Amino acid sequence: MTPSARVAAAIALVADIDATPRRPADATANDFFRGRRYIGSGDRRAVAERAWGVLRQRLRLTWHLEQVGLPGRARQLVMAHLVLVDRWTPQGVDQLFAGGRFNPPPMDPGEHQAVATMASRKLAMPEMPEAIRLNLPDWALPSFRARFGDDLPAEAEAMDVSAPLDLRVNLLRTTREAAAAALAEEGVLTEPTPWSPWGLRIADRRPILATKAFADGLVEIQDEGSQLIALVTGAKPGMRVADYCAGAAGKTLAVAATMANKGRIVACDVSATRLEGAVKRLRRAGVDNAERHLLEPGDRWVKRRAGQFDRVLVDAPCTGTGTWRRNPDARLRTTPRDVEELAAKQHEILDTTAGLVAKGGRLIYATCSILPEENVAQVEGFLARHPAFSAVPFAQAWGEATETPVPPVDGPWMQLSPHRHGTDGFFAAVLQRQS
Numbered sequence: 481m482t483p484s485a486r487v488a489a490a491i492a493l494v495a496d497i498d499a500t501p502r503r504p505a506d507a508t509a510n511d512f513f514r515g516r517r518y519i520g521s522g523d524r525r526a527v528a529e530r531a532w533g534v535l536r537q538r539l540r541l542t543w544h545l546e547q548v549g550l551p552g553r554a555r556q557l558v559m560a561h562l563v564l565v566d567r568w569t570p571q572g573v574d575q576l577f578a579g580g581r582f583n584p585p586p587m588d589p590g591e592h593q594a595v596a597t598m599a600s601r602k603l604a605m606p607e608m609p610e611a612i613r614l615n616l617p618d619w620a621l622p623s624f625r626a627r628f629g630d631d632l633p634a635e636a637e638a639m640d641v642s643a644p645l646d647l648r649v650n651l652l653r654t655t656r657e658a659a660a661a662a663l664a665e666e667g668v669l670t671e672p673t674p675w676s677p678w679g680l681r682i683a684d685r686r687p688i689l690a691t692k693a694f695a696d697g698l699v700e701i702q703d704e705g706s707q708l709i710a711l712v713t714g715a716k717p718g719m720r721v722a723d724y725c726a727g728a729a730g731k732t733l734a735v736a737a738t739m740a741n742k743g744r745i746v747a748c749d750v751s752a753t754r755l756e757g758a759v760k761r762l763r764r765a766g767v768d769n770a771e772r773h774l775l776e777p778g779d780r781w782v783k784r785r786a787g788q789f790d791r792v793l794v795d796a797p798c799t800g801t802g803t804w805r806r807n808p809d810a811r812l813r814t815t816p817r818d819v820e821e822l823a824a825k826q827h828e829i830l831d832t833t834a835g836l837v838a839k840g841g842r843l844i845y846a847t848c849s850i851l852p853e854e855n856v857a858q859v860e861g862f863l864a865r866h867p868a869f870s871a872v873p874f875a876q877a878w879g880e881a882t883e884t885p886v887p888p889v890d891g892p893w894m895q896l897s898p899h900r901h902g903t904d905g906f907f908a909a910v911l912q913r914q915s
């Protein structure tokens with residue numbers, strides 16, 4: 481593809497994403513490329529990168545387009561991205577909008593003028609409203625400020641950069657050193673992640689799913705922060721564990737490894753499709769102490785298992801505000817109503833799962849959210865409603881699980897963030913049933 485044709489394809493992809501605003505952008509992108517199999521892998525990456533760049537900076541790009549009197553549609557957003565993010569010159573942009581069968585139609589005089597004006601400006605401008613300057617939706621600013629305080633600008637900036645690719649080494653099959661060596665033999669260079677004792681970070685963007693190391697179950701893709709949730713769960717060989725919101729078993733796999741395949745782990749979820757996705761992964765990883773349970777309305781499973789688990793992990797459904805560097809479209813799709821609905825669901829799940837925990841056992845509540853309403857407020861509410869539980873400080877839970885240095889946090893909770901820890905934004909609270 482020529483550079484112009486790539487720009488035309490990026491405009492078409494952004495327009496498709498905009499046509500289904502409630503659908504995750506990667507699902508729309510998969511359909512887009514499936515319908516255009518003639519686009520090779522290099523071109524596909526370039527087109528997707530431009531579209532993702534637009535999504536990531538959309539709030540600021542839209543502000544700039546308003547200033548120069550252009551609509552914030554796909555074509556104009558891509559123009560603005562070219563000059564404001566990639567710093568193309570107006571002449572260069574003019575050449576890209578070349579017209580003809582495969583290229584975007586030529587710019588009109590208004591667009592020419594607007595592109596020239598934007599080329600003289602910076603992406604983040606002092607006169608922008610604060611939320612836009614920080615690239616945050618308006619509604620989220622107070623919660624982000626409450627969470628990060630003076631670190632907000634640095635954290636917001638770290639959320640603008642795309643996330644690295646982290647792997648979790650499967651200790652049921654290998655060691656971190658051996659997995660790194662196996663990957664290096666296949667040309668994939670990695671370095672140990674700073675906090676997780678099982679983590680490897682990929683230095684370049686090599687496709688990992690095609691490697692033998694992945695097919696053999698030596699590694700799984702998992703952000704370092706997610707690995708740390710499994711770590712503070714503190715599951716040991718022989719324990720009975722419930723992974724209550726297991727999805728496709730991302731954390732079940734990690735927890736099963738800490739249990740050395742001994743004891744029992746039940747992966748529960750309300751989604752049959754997600755639980756189905758766990759089957760292949762559990763097999764590939766060599767996990768044989770896990771069973772799956774589909775939670776259905778009126779299910780008596782929770783009542784029958786009352787007080788039976790040493791560890792109950794609640795990796796709760798949440799806004800995913802901690803993953804905005806990975807899913808930039810979510811930053812535009814999430815609404816205050818979502819926060820309210822999810823907080824109500826988290827409250828309900830916490831109250832339900834409290835009953836599963838054995839005396840002396842622990843409930844681990846985790847989210848990939850930044851918002852205090854889904855995290856600290858949720859846990860404080862739970863502790864007030866359930867006096868039989870008390871908080872285990874993060875540093876203690878960490879020290880019981882590993883000898884490696886503990887990541888710095890303020891207060892008793894595990895609160896991770898892109899700027900401070902290089903992970904997505906995560907929260908975890910370890911709550912012990914005393915009686």
Ligand SMILES: C[S@@+](CC[C@H](N)C(=O)[O-])C[C@H]1O[C@@H](n2cnc3c(N)ncnc32)[C@H](O)[C@@H]1O
Nearest residue numbers: 724725726727728730731749750751795796797
């Ligand atoms: C954050 S995701 C879990 C991700 C998973 N633990 C992993 O590591 O890959 C939250 C999960 O909660 C599930 N869920 C939503 N409502 C639920 C409920 N009421 N009870 C149990 N699971 C629920 C969703 O289907 C989703 O799979």
